[in-house]
Amino acid sequence: MISFFINFYRFIKIIFKGIKDDSEFRFLLAFICLLLIGSTFFYTKFEQWSIIDAIYFSVMTMATIGYGDLVPTTTVTKIFTIIYTFLSIGAFVTFTAKIISLVIENRSDQFLRKFKKK
Numbered sequence: 001m002i003s004f005f006i007n008f009y010r011f012i013k014i015i016f017k018g019i020k021d022d023s024e025f026r027f028l029l030a031f032i033c034l035l036l037i038g039s040t041f042f043y044t045k046f047e048q049w050s051i052i053d054a055i056y057f058s059v060m061t062m063a064t065i066g067y068g069d070l071v072p073t074t075t076v077t078k079i080f081t082i083i084y085t086f087l088s089i090g091a092f093v094t095f096t097a098k099i100i101s102l103v104i105e106n107r108s109d110q111f112l113r114k115f116k117k118k
Helices: 002-021 023-046 051-062 075-117
Strands: none
Touching: 002 023, 002 075, 023 051, 023 075, 051 075
16 A cells, blocks of 8 residues: 555656656646546536536546447537547547656666666
């Protein structure tokens, strides 16, 4: 259990480092937040879903999980979902790749610091 919290702390630290030092990371984070806020608003307005259902559907679509428990029912929301899917999957994959590169960069920096001490 302690290792979970240590790894979670490291992950949060990397996220904050990305926000502070990396403009591409900040852009991707802002874009993903904008997509989630926009799609949540859209689905609550046009599908009359609750905020929780709308954000749940948006995140599941973005992460390509798609359980199928919620589905768009009108032509407008289906078209919106098609566009949202293309934008959000690309952003999510790019954001995930950016986080992985930051983790690898952080690990290599730690390794180099330990190597230089010896």
